[in-house]
Structures are given as structure tokens and as C-alpha cells.
Amino acid sequence: SAVISQKPSRDICQRGTSLTIQCQVDSQVTMMFWYRQQPGQSLTLIATANQGSEATYESGFVIDKFPISRPNLTFSTLTVSNMSPEDSSIYLCSVTNLAESYEQYFGPGTRLTVT
């Protein structure tokens, strides 16, 4: 299994600002994902972070709003840009190492509140 850490664990931000969330994995992994989750609800996939190339975004999510970086096999960042209260949510980093298994492992999440 992989151990994943996220920073920050929570933040309160003002409308119009940007926040960058970091995801660090303790081992090299094949795939890294970013999800959004409203408390008590299901997960919505934002994008797949690709090493050394542009992320693959799901319908309804765009790079200008959610730029993602993945410089290596253990680290990724998600930026939430020009935030509005509608961006208030929990953001989860998730990884899969296809060389070893099929399941996903999740970080503890970043709870974002936009005022």
C-alpha cells in the first residue's frame, strides 16, 4: 500500500484568491488522481495527473481553473484558482500503482472553505 500526505489539511480562503494543494506519496506510483468531495457525498474526479505532461481533465473541469502539476512519480499539486464559495469542498489526492495492484489509495484530504 502507499502512504499519502496532503498539505494543507484545511484552509479558509477569500474569494478571488488561489490555493495550491500538495500531494506526496511515499513510493513511486503509476497514476495520480485529484477528486472533489462534498462532506458525506460521493467523489467527483477532477483530473488524472500525468507525469511530465498536461493533466487529463474530466468534463466540467478546465486547466485554467484547476492547474495540475506532476513533476515526478511521487508528487503532484492541484491549484484551485480564482476561488468562489462554490469551490468550498474536500479535495482528495489518490494513487494507483498498476505494477502492483488495482486498488486506489487516498490521501487524508484538504478541506477548503471559501468566504
Add this chain to the structure above:
Amino acid sequence: AQSVAQPEDQVNVAEGNPLTVKCTYSVSGNPYLFWYVQYPNRGLQFLLKYITGDNLVKGSYGFEAEFNKSQTSFHLKKPSALVSDSALYFCAVRDGGGSYIPTFGRGTSLIVHP
């Protein structure tokens, strides 16, 4: 296309009783099926998976699930529930021959009463 349904928003069970959390799925190819649990204010944790082989799979914390191909179901079960099992449970599916990205169900809140 792939999809998963968790028909119950909430399941209530008394401590010591058996529990079942339901999941049905739809995929074009071979299903890869997963269960995850989320405790309050925590990330999701992997419980168990079915990829191939024995239809009854066992996972963490005494949970098990049975793959039923004819009913396209993958219900999560535990013989004797604990209060500490109270959490949000997610079923997920992906097509074994297709995308690496799974589809998650909407989640079922399990409440175990003392």
C-alpha cells in the same frame, strides 16, 4: 460505459447483527470491483476487491463481499457488526479491459446502534 449503483443512502443495524451494504454494477467487459470505507473526517480506505477467481472475497476488518455475475452485484457483508463500523461505504467498478479510472457509487452510510 461503466456505472455503479448503491440503492441505499443509509443502512441501520444493531451491534452484533449481520450487515449487508448493496452494490450493483454495469460494465462492458470484465468487472473489477472495489469497496472503500470513509470514517468521519478521514480519507477513503481500501477494504477489498474482486478481480478474478473465487466469488467470495475477504477484506479488512472482517468484511467480505460476494461477486454475483448473473445479478451484477457485489454486496458487502459482515457477520457481526460493531459500533466502530459506522462509516460511509463506497462501491467502485471499472472495466478490466478499458479505462484505468473507476466509477464510484454515491455511498451508503452505515450506522451501527449499540
